[in-house]
Amino acid sequence: MCWHDTDPNRWKQEQTIASQLVDDFDAGIDGERTAFIRGTLGVFSEHGHLYESAKLRIEYPQNFPARNQPPSVFLESHRDCWKNSGDSHIESDWRLCLFVPGESGINFADPASLNDLFAVIHTFLFKQRIYQKRLAKTLITGCVAKWPGADRSHGEKGVREAIQAMGGVGRNNPCPCGSGLKYKKCHMRKFERR
Secondary structure: OOHHOOOHHHHHHHHHHHHHHHHHEEEEEOOOOOEEEEEEEEEEOOOOEEEEEEEEEEOOOOOOOOOOOOOOOEEEOOOOOOOOOOOOEEEEOOEOOOOOOHOOOOHHHHHHHHHHHHHHHHHHHHHHHHHHHHHHHHHHHHHOOOOOOOOOOOHHHHHHHHHHHOOOOEEEOEOOOOOEEEHOOOOHHHHHHO
């Protein structure tokens, strides 16, 4: 049984929050019983100027919000004009690499956590817009485009960097990668082998 079946009030709350934050709101359960939210998020300046609108799909893990597993966020727009390579922090399937889950500071057990996730997405898209412009200039100048601001490496290297920045992780603590497993059952063995 999936989380949206066992906690329909939480699923309804997720939809209520999203419907207030995105245009063209849609939500549902797909054929694999994955709960999803879709919509268009406006990326605004601090003065209210609209820079960009991005169509997103948020997919929830089957056992959300257990063990603080975050939803996955996919970019459905901009695939014709943005590149998902280099330091773009957009995976090959157009999933946004927003953070190392253990460092996000978002408690997904909190029923209002979707507000925090959308705040992170907004900041990410603002920076992505800058990065994509820098990437376009690379063709002209030959200079390597750099991500605006601090970031982590991708994949396991980023998880390792996060663990080092945290000063380590206890064996029985959740793995910072966001798998929902204890560290000893997830990345601890991988990192000890190296």
